[in-house]
Every structure is written in C-alpha cells, then in structure tokens.
Amino acid sequence: MFRLPHSIHRKYWFPITWTFLAILWYFSPKNILAQSELAPLQINTQGIKSLKSPNAMVSAPHPEAAQIGLDILKAGGNAMDAAIAVQFALAVCLPIAGNIGGGGFLVYWDQDSLQTLALDYRETAPANAHRDMYLNAKQEVIPKLSTEGILSVGVPGTVDGMYEAFLRKSKLRDWNRLVQPAIELARDGFRITAMQAKYLNDHQKKFSEINDWRTSFINKAGWKEGDLLVQSDLAQVLAHIRDDGRAGFYEGPISDLIIQEMKRRNGLITADDLRNYRSVWREPIRFDFRGYTFHSMPPPSSGGIALAQMFGLFDRLAPKTLEFQNVAYIHLLSEIERRAYADRNTHLGDPDFVKIPTESLLGKQHLDQMAASFDPQRATPSEQIHAWQGPESEETTHYNIVDAWGNSVAVTTTLNGAYGSKVVVRNAGFFLNNEMDDFSIKAGEPNLYGLIGGKSNEIQPNKRMLSSMTPTLVTKDQRCILALGTPGGSTIITSVFQVLLNVLYFGQDPYEAVTNPRFHHQWYPDAIQMETRLYQSPVVERLQKMGHQVFDRGFIGRMECIFRFPDGSLGGGADFRGDNGLLGY
Ligand code: DON
Numbered sequence: 001m002f003r004l005p006h007s008i009h010r011k012y013w014f015p016i017t018w019t020f021l022a023i024l025w026y027f028s029p030k031n032i033l034a035q036s037e038l039a040p041l042q043i044n045t046q047g048i049k050s051l052k053s054p055n056a057m058v059s060a061p062h063p064e065a066a067q068i069g070l071d072i073l074k075a076g077g078n079a080m081d082a083a084i085a086v087q088f089a090l091a092v093c094l095p096i097a098g099n100i101g102g103g104g105f106l107v108y109w110d111q112d113s114l115q116t117l118a119l120d121y122r123e124t125a126p127a128n129a130h131r132d133m134y135l136n137a138k139q140e141v142i143p144k145l146s147t148e149g150i151l152s153v154g155v156p157g158t159v160d161g162m163y164e165a166f167l168r169k170s171k172l173r174d175w176n177r178l179v180q181p182a183i184e185l186a187r188d189g190f191r192i193t194a195m196q197a198k199y200l201n202d203h204q205k206k207f208s209e210i211n212d213w214r215t216s217f218i219n220k221a222g223w224k225e226g227d228l229l230v231q232s233d234l235a236q237v238l239a240h241i242r243d244d245g246r247a248g249f250y251e252g253p254i255s256d257l258i259i260q261e262m263k264r265r266n267g268l269i270t271a272d273d274l275r276n277y278r279s280v281w282r283e284p285i286r287f288d289f290r291g292y293t294f295h296s297m298p299p300p301s302s303g304g305i306a307l308a309q310m311f312g313l314f315d316r317l318a319p320k321t322l323e324f325q326n327v328a329y330i331h332l333l334s335e336i337e338r339r340a341y342a343d344r345n346t347h348l349g350d351p352d353f354v355k356i357p358t359e360s361l362l363g364k365q366h367l368d369q370m371a372a373s374f375d376p377q378r379a380t381p382s383e384q385i386h387a388w389q390g391p392e393s394e395e396t397t398h399y400n401i402v403d404a405w406g407n408s409v410a411v412t413t414t415l416n417g418a419y420g421s422k423v424v425v426r427n428a429g430f431f432l433n434n435e436m437d438d439f440s441i442k443a444g445e446p447n448l449y450g451l452i453g454g455k456s457n458e459i460q461p462n463k464r465m466l467s468s469m470t471p472t473l474v475t476k477d478q479r480c481i482l483a484l485g486t487p488g489g490s491t492i493i494t495s496v497f498q499v500l501l502n503v504l505y506f507g508q509d510p511y512e513a514v515t516n517p518r519f520h521h522q523w524y525p526d527a528i529q530m531e532t533r534l535y536q537s538p539v540v541e542r543l544q545k546m547g548h549q550v551f552d553r554g555f556i557g558r559m560e561c562i563f564r565f566p567d568g569s570l571g572g573g574a575d576f577r578g579d580n581g582l583l584g585y
Helices: 006-026 063-074 079-093 158-169 175-188 194-202 204-210 232-244 252-264 271-276 303-317 327-347 364-372 489-504 510-515 539-545
Strands: 050-053 057-060 103-110 115-121 280-282 285-289 292-296 395-402 408-416 472-476 479-485 528-530 550-552 560-564 570-574 581-584
Touching: 050 581, 057 063, 057 079, 057 560, 057 570, 063 079, 063 175, 063 395, 063 581, 079 103, 079 158, 079 175, 079 232, 079 395, 079 408, 103 158, 103 292, 103 472, 115 158, 158 175, 175 232, 194 204, 232 252, 252 271, 285 303, 292 303, 292 489, 303 327, 303 364, 303 472, 303 489, 327 489, 327 539, 395 479, 395 560, 408 472, 408 479, 472 489, 479 489, 489 510, 489 560, 510 560, 510 570, 539 550, 570 581
Parallel strands: 528 550
Antiparallel strands: 050 570, 057 395, 057 581, 103 115, 103 408, 115 280, 285 292, 292 472, 395 408, 472 479, 479 560, 560 570
C-alpha cells in the first residue's frame, strides 16, 4: 500500500485539514448561495468587467456616451460638464431611455465647497391635466392611456435641467462644446449594439402603430448589431439647443414642433407649459451609516427617504454577523423593503404640492416602531404593515462621473417606459416620455411597476409625479467614495440599497457588487421578486417556508457604480445586464 513518507505527511497535514474544512463549510447549508449554485453569467456585449483608473472615471450605459464624457474631462471639464455632454449623447445613442423628451435627477458632490447639490428636472403634469384624466365615466382606468401615446406625456425637463446645471457648475463655461458631440453623433450616426438591435426590433410594430410616418427607428429589414443609426432631425433639434440654450427647446421652432404634435393628436401640453417649465435645486436627503455619509435624491423622488429608512432599519435589525444572500439576509432585507415601501406609496409626492412628513418618516420613534414588528423567523404579511400615521395631514438610465478634482455626479434620467410614450415628435426625431403613469392614476390601482399610489401622488396641474429614481453619492473624510444608481422602475431603490450594502458592508469590489443577483420587495404585491439566478437556488424553498411568496423576475436593473479605493484610485464595475461604457484615465 502506498504511504506518504512521514515528513511529507506532516508538511501537508495542515493544508489538507484546512482544505477539507473549507470544503465542508462551502457546502454547509448556511452558505446556501455559493457561486456554484448560481447559473453562469452572460457577460455584456462589450465584455468589459471592471476598470481601475488613477484620476477620473465615467460609467455610462453606452460606450459612445462614455467616450464623449471622457473627452470632456480630458479637455478640462469637470464632472458636471461631462454629465451634461453625456446626457445629450445618451439622447442620441440610447433612444430607449436617454432623452431630451423626458426628465431626471442629478446629485452632485462639489469638492471645493464640500457640498452636495440635488437637481430635479423631473417632468410635470400639463396645466390642463386633472386627477381623473385616465378614468372613464364608470371611474375605471382606460387601458394604456397613461402609458402610451400623447396623453401619457409629461412636460419634459431635461434641457432645462442641463442648462441649469451648466449655469451653476460648469467649469468649461462652453455650452456649445457640451452639446456639439451629440449633434455629430446624431448627424453621422452610431453603430448599435446587439442589445439595442433586439429592443428596436421588439418595438417596430409599436413604433409604426403610434407614429403614422417613418421615424429613424424603423428598419424594414430588421436591425442588427453594428447597423448605423442616423438621426438627422434630432441633430437639427440639438443644434437649436446648442445655439439658444434652454430657449432652443422651450421656445421657438422646436417648441412649435412639439405643440404641432400635441394638436395633431389631441395632447394636453401647451406652449405655456413648455415656456413655464423650470427645474429645481433641492436639498439632498443626507444620512449617516457606520462612518459613511449618504447623499440622495429628495422628493419628488422617493429614493432618498426610502433609502434612509432602509439603512435605519438595517442598523436596528441586522445581527452582528450576516452572511451575504443567505436566507436570513434575504428575509431581513425583504422585510425592511416592504416596510419602507408602505410609507413611500402612502406619503410621498411632489413637495411643492403635498406636505411630506420627512422628519417623522426618518425619526427615531417611527423607525423603532417599524423595526418592532420584524420577526426573524416569519414573513410579516403586507396587510399587517401600515404606513406611518401621523396627525392630519421599463426604461430608465443612469450614469456616474468622477473628475480628477474629486467632483462627482450621479444622474438618473428617463422617458419612463421603453421609448417612453413611443410618440416621436415629427420632424424633430425624439421620443416623448410616458411619465404621467408614475402618478397614481386611481387610488389602489397599480401602475406600470405594480406600485399602488396614494393621494399624495394623485394628478394635479403642473405637479411632478413621484419617482423611484435614486442617484446616490457616498462621502467619507470629505471625499466622494461611491457614486451609483440604476434604472428599474420601482426596483431602483432596493437595488441601490443592496449594492450599497454589497460594497460598504460586505466589502465586495465594484464588479462583484453590481454582478451579484438582486431581489426586491415593494409591499404590494406581497412577494419577493427575484432575479432568475437567485430564484433557481435552494434559498427560495426556505423563504417560502417562512411565509414569503417568491417569484422570478428575470433581471433587475442595470447598475452603474464608481468606487474610490483607499489609495484614492477609482474602480468601476460593468453590470452585465446592459451595455456599458466604462472609461477612465
Ligand atoms: O421615475 C421613476 O420611478 C420611473 N419612471 C423610472 C422608470 C424606470 O426606471 C424604467 N426602467 N427600467
């Protein structure tokens, strides 16, 4: 029989034992979500996974847009300059969500003043909108009216937002330079990715149904990867914006084209609505968690308040040790999320129209109360979760930029659904949003994202619809160390919550943090929605035994994230769920 010589035996005793123990631990039930149990990843078309750069970084959902952002940084622009150029570039090379016909939110860290700013360029309801505009005489919701076609359109905010951002924080002070690259991209065309070809093909019928003329998005032969998408009308519109700033969109010939489109289709937006649109600087929601300061978007986004509540609950409820994505972890986060969404859906709306009890919602007493009903062993049915009761009272996109000075920006911008209302402004070549669906169009009726809205978010003239978009920055020792955000409708807030924990609590690198599977709970429906890879793992059965309903939700979001390592360098992770442009220098 073969025997190891005694000396070798002793030498290998320790490693063999430890390997054996490690294997035991790896397959032990608590490590239920070992990577081996997850289906293999499908990596995005670019194949970029992660990037480390010493000075500056752009993380955007399309390579062309990221390149334009990087060029601006290298030309001496700051993060805000690059953000403006990237927003316009995305309006061209990401027609599904990038836009001038929609709106968004931006959170900016100013390294000079050590302050964060939040810019709200969310769409507004037209002055002629009214509470029941999507209901028939029997008070029933008229299908598709708030999600498709002209009546779903809110007054666009993007161009005003970018101009405001430029006036307040541009370093280059050269508006033309920021818009020009997008004009060239529209005029000369760009090569579409495989994912874009698929989405465009999926929507060909809808585009022709909704537009009775041939838009640049129609291709009779079908789109394929590498095809050139040229948008000459859009190039003209952008040239007006380049030459006349905000007025180039909200007044004059482009405003006329939008109004003609409204008249042709019996839409509500008037020339006054456009002229009167104003983006608003708001105080970010700030809160601390274990030595980090978070800065996120205040209402009309629900992101900042919900995120602050979730971290408050996590602080109260997380046990000393918590294993990544095991049953206890998914249960805890789902319970936290369902509680925060109860408040979100009930109390939040446009702060210029409804009084938002921010202090009470984030107050110690309320958070203690929310935490008290948590049962570590059992799901709490959503009907037992009640929002705070005080006295009377599928497509978005995200990008981040960090410049060499340390200024940092996180921007989430949207048309709401894929290609918004699908209405293309004739002779102007851009999609209008369908953001009106983010209002609660009828009490108790779920919207596109299954969210049930309350009175605080009902339609009123000129009001902003509640959003889940959560562009977020994290600072520590007077440096921005993390910028992140994602599309995903109602799942945005919980994705941001989970990726923040991935990085700051579990110490994952940016690639792991954005790649790991995600899950989501939003109070109603009373269920955990899970990415397929997680859904296919044994964790589901155990959660069901605890009383949770669980369903497969495919992919959740497309996270963009830039992280500053302790040595000062920057790291970005590309989310395989979308196309990516991750560049730095
Ligand atoms: O503002 C909101 O919450 C939604 N309009 C966002 C839409 C979205 O993220 C779609 N993306 N998949």
